[in-house]
Amino acid sequence: MNRYIHAMVILTLIVLTIVLATAFALGGITLYLPPRNVRSLAEIFLNTTFNLEYRISPMSPEAVTAIVWDYRGLDTLFETSVMFLAIVGALTLFRGLSEKLPQEETEYRGGLSVIVKTITRIATVMIIAVGASLALHGHLTPGGGFQGGATIAVAPMLIIITFSTYFMFRSIPVKKAVLLRSIGLSVIALTTFLVLIIALTQNGTAYIFQNQPKIHADYGIPSYLGDTIVLGGTLLLFNAAETFAVAFGFIALLILITVPEDYAKTIVLEGEE
């Protein structure tokens, strides 16, 4: 009986969707039409993203990366810090779990079969290569720091499932992962001031978060290597550092989320006393 009710609810929703869509279409209404001038904003971005005539161009052929790390760079910096806060909150909730984990290791030496382990070893290298390619070509092709980091974070998940949490913990402890993540974030913070530091050492002026030379600030990170290789200025640095930060943040969280439940319960309930 219950199953019929569920089926009826789903059918009703589908029919309601089609009926509403038909009614709107027959009434001549197309839903969700933003005004035509949303396109004018896009035209500004698309026109200046790689244009040698403009002095505000970030010199990146990929418009999305240019927006993420140049036009709206400060925005992305604070979004990264929001993510940092979420990860710090999760680490705080599971405090004390990772310190005694290696001592438990003698009890369990398992993992899946040799075939799965060998294939995982090969696949891990390939996943990390794809992630690095996504990140380092972020200013040329679809991709960037966030995507590369999220791709690389798949590799530790595979290792944890096929080898065990202890194996992952032995190679990268939670503290080391958090340290490497903090190093990535500090490189991002340094890169925001990089052009300013270069300008100050040469008695010039520059802006924070500057990438290419601007009108009153004639300094910048080189955008070309030779004639054809596009470096993208600070975008390359930002993407590489962001990959580091995202990947190691997720590694820390993935180790903590796969801590064995029996062991975790003893630690958590001890803390309550």
Added chain:
Amino acid sequence: MMEVVQFLFNIVVVSMIMNIAISLYGVFARPSLIKKIIALTIFGDTINLMVILIGFRYVEPNPLPPILTTIPPTSIDISTFVQKAVDPLPQALVLTAIVIGLAVTLFLIFLTIQIYRIYRTTNVKKIAKLRG
């Protein structure tokens, strides 16, 4: 022909609105924290899809990805790029929103696991009655 395009577009939009309604129902009415988190991810993904859809408006008929392929570009390349490429701004916003959504979801899952370990339940109605 225009009517059919309009109808298909309306189906997409109406089903997204339905999706939002169902996920909000899940967030507010279901007692289990896990189901609330699942509904929240559906909600976030639907909003992301709606934002992405803005970028594809008024680029007709075949939009290109927002990437210049000839380096260095001539002025003709740039003008076709401006006319035919999709709006990159929604994509940039959604890109960061997805990764932050992932981190926030992981945080919520950590919170739920901790609640389960301490109170032995993920039902918010039972947790509210515990008074502790």
